[in-house]
Amino acid sequence: MLEVRGLNSWYGESHILHGVDFDVQEGEVVTLLGRNGAGKTTTMKSIMGLVPRRQGSIRFKGQETLSLRPDEIARTGIAFCPEERGIFASLNVTENLMLPRTVAPGGLDLPTIYTLFPNLKERASSQGTKLSGGEQQMLAIARILRTGAKLLLLDEPTEGLAPVIVQQIGRTIREIKQRGFTVLLVEQNFRFAATVADRHYVVEHGRVIDMIPNAQLEASMGKLHGYLGV
Amino acid sequence: MFMILGYPAPLMFGQLLLGLINGAFYALLSLGLAVIFGMLNIVNFAHGALFMLGAFVAWGLLEYLGIGYWVALFLAPLIVGVFGVLTEKLLIRHLYKLDHLYGLLLTFGLALIIEGLARNQYGSSGMPYRIPAALQGATDLGFMFLPNYRGWVVLAAAVMCLITWLVIEKTSVGATLRAATENAPLVQAFGVNVPRLITLTYAGGVALAAFAGVLAAPIYSVNPNMGANFIIVVFAVVVIGGMGSILGSIVTGFGLGIIEGLTKVFYPQASATVIFLVMVIVLLARPAGLFGKAA
Ligand SMILES: Nc1ncnc2c1ncn2[C@@H]1O[C@H](COP(=O)(O)OP(=O)(O)O)[C@@H](O)[C@H]1O
Ligand SMILES: [Mg+2]
Numbered sequence: 001m002l003e004v005r006g007l008n009s010w011y012g013e014s015h016i017l018h019g020v021d022f023d024v025q026e027g028e029v030v031t032l033l034g035r036n037g038a039g040k041t042t043t044m045k046s047i048m049g050l051v052p053r054r055q056g057s058i059r060f061k062g063q064e065t066l067s068l069r070p071d072e073i074a075r076t077g078i079a080f081c082p083e084e085r086g087i088f089a090s091l092n093v094t095e096n097l098m099l100p101r102t103v104a105p106g107g108l109d110l111p112t113i114y115t116l117f118p119n120l121k122e123r124a125s126s127q128g129t130k131l132s133g134g135e136q137q138m139l140a141i142a143r144i145l146r147t148g149a150k151l152l153l154l155d156e157p158t159e160g161l162a163p164v165i166v167q168q169i170g171r172t173i174r175e176i177k178q179r180g181f182t183v184l185l186v187e188q189n190f191r192f193a194a195t196v197a198d199r200h201y202v203v204e205h206g207r208v209i210d211m212i213p214n215a216q217l218e219a220s221m222g223k224l225h226g227y228l229g230v
Numbered sequence: 231m232f233m234i235l236g237y238p239a240p241l242m243f244g245q246l247l248l249g250l251i252n253g254a255f256y257a258l259l260s261l262g263l264a265v266i267f268g269m270l271n272i273v274n275f276a277h278g279a280l281f282m283l284g285a286f287v288a289w290g291l292l293e294y295l296g297i298g299y300w301v302a303l304f305l306a307p308l309i310v311g312v313f314g315v316l317t318e319k320l321l322i323r324h325l326y327k328l329d330h331l332y333g334l335l336l337t338f339g340l341a342l343i344i345e346g347l348a349r350n351q352y353g354s355s356g357m358p359y360r361i362p363a364a365l366q367g368a369t370d371l372g373f374m375f376l377p378n379y380r381g382w383v384v385l386a387a388a389v390m391c392l393i394t395w396l397v398i399e400k401t402s403v404g405a406t407l408r409a410a411t412e413n414a415p416l417v418q419a420f421g422v423n424v425p426r427l428i429t430l431t432y433a434g435g436v437a438l439a440a441f442a443g444v445l446a447a448p449i450y451s452v453n454p455n456m457g458a459n460f461i462i463v464v465f466a467v468v469v470i471g472g473m474g475s476i477l478g479s480i481v482t483g484f485g486l487g488i489i490e491g492l493t494k495v496f497y498p499q500a501s502a503t504v505i506f507l508v509m510v511i512v513l514l515a516r517p518a519g520l521f522g523k524a525a
Contacts, residue, residue: 048419049419050415050419069418069425070415070418070419071418071419071420071421071422071423071424073419074418074419074420074421075421079420080416080419080420082416086413086416088408088409088412088413089412090408090409090411090412091405091408091409095402095405095409098402098405099405099406099409099417099420100420100421101420101421101422103421147420147421
């Protein structure tokens with residue numbers, strides 16, 4: 001579904017990604033694991049067209065997207081949930097939820113979203129940034145489920161959240177996988193990643209240095225500790 | 231004679247009305263500036279010139295094509311809006327990656343060119359624009375005579391401000407606009423054509439200025455300096471209200487018009503400076519302006 005080949009990205013003069021290669025198959029949940037500063041967020045932003053300069057190839061459903069603007073990339077059916085969540089302070093919860101454009105039929109409808117995230121319904125008219133961190137993360141995920149995009153990029157959705165919320169996000173990811181969504185997930189917490197993902201790519205210094213199927217995660221623990229420095 | 235605080239009531243109400251009318255123009259102009267600043271992050275120094283252009287287009291429509299006031303009230307903002315689209319696409323767009331200062335310089339240069347061309351073609355003395363027939367005459371309010379056209383200007387400006395506010399605060403288009411003001415790249419990643427939104431925002435902001443220009447045409451003579459006379463005060467209004475604040479520019483615009491009018495009654499010598507005095511005081515107490523969010 002997504003094929004990234006030889007991806008190089010720059011912020012100004014800093015060369016951040018040095019030839020990133022990986023694939024995501026339709027219906028998979030795939031993670032990018034790696035230390036802080038390895039280039040995971042930059043990889044996601046590059047897929048969305050949100051970095052100033054990039055080279056290489058990013059094919060989505062066979063179509064090369066490298067020359068497209070971010071809004072055009074979104075309309076091919078990719079949706080992005082940023083690390084900093086990107087909840088808008090000047091919009092209430094409903095407005096935040098309705099902001100992303102519908103790009104294809106088959107997105108979740110509002111009743112389904114409210115079943116998955118009951119809190120959001122109660123807080124519908126609250127200012128977006130008045131929500132708790134966990135609720136903001138729910139909102140950030142919920143709003144990209146609506147659009148009909150089938151490939152979701154989730155950048156560290158569990159970062160800084162309480163264990164019960166992390167579990168709820170885990171359930172949500174498994175639920176949306178069942179509904180046929182494909183997920184590319186950035187995680188630092190590989191114990192969490194192991195509960196939701198099919199495969200893991202390890203990113204280091206702007207390159208993908210290893211791929212580990214989830215079934216071999218246990219066996220690869222030693223190697224993984226080395227990569228992640230935990 | 232009926233007196234208020236020792237001043238003749240007709241004088242008082244007369245100045246209050248003048249203040250309200252000036253306030254109406256301050257509000258419409260600073261509203262457009264606020265919308266543009268929020269989205270494009272540039273201070274549109276061409277705003278006064280585009281206000282003037284609105285008045286000139288209305289005058290030209292009547293003079294050359296026989297198109298009257300009521301049609302011009304829609305057509306002139308549309309024409310100036312199209313001019314805004316071209317300006318943004320051909321010129322301003324290329325400056326977003328540079329320092330704000332370049333946008334300011336570009337629009338300032340644009341203002342000089344537009345005003346210079348108008349002066350070259352029509353001189354500085356100004357041309358009269360007749361009040362439309364339906365709004366001639368005055369109404370006796372009991373305590374004063376209200377010239378109908380002036381009443382209409384205050385009403386039309388207030389309604390236009392209200393509509394703009396409602397669109398921005400209560401519609402989905404407005405929500406997209408507010409979101410893009412906060413974080414444009416993310417909004418674009420949500421499938422919104424942000425470059426087009428920016429163009430349309432600029433066009434909408436300058437169309438508001440042109441609308442104000444048409445309203446102003448019958449009150450002030452249509453002349454190349456009419457924008458320049460207003461715009462300095464309008465920048466003060468924007469700073470007092472808080473850069474980019476929609477509500478702030480509306481409330482501050484009308485409020486400062488009234489303060490200016492009342493100053494003419496109580497202490498006429500200060501009427502030209504009172505707004506700048508208010509600006510100094512507000513900035514000392516609240517550097518982000520009355521309605522601005524501290525950075
Ligand atoms: N906007 C930016 N400008 C310059 N350098 C950046 C920017 N964002 C990230 N970087 C740098 O790029 C590298 C990779 O960052 P990032 O992709 O955010 O890492 P990760 O998400 O894996 O923690 C880091 O060294 C970071 O300092
Ligand atoms: Mg990151």
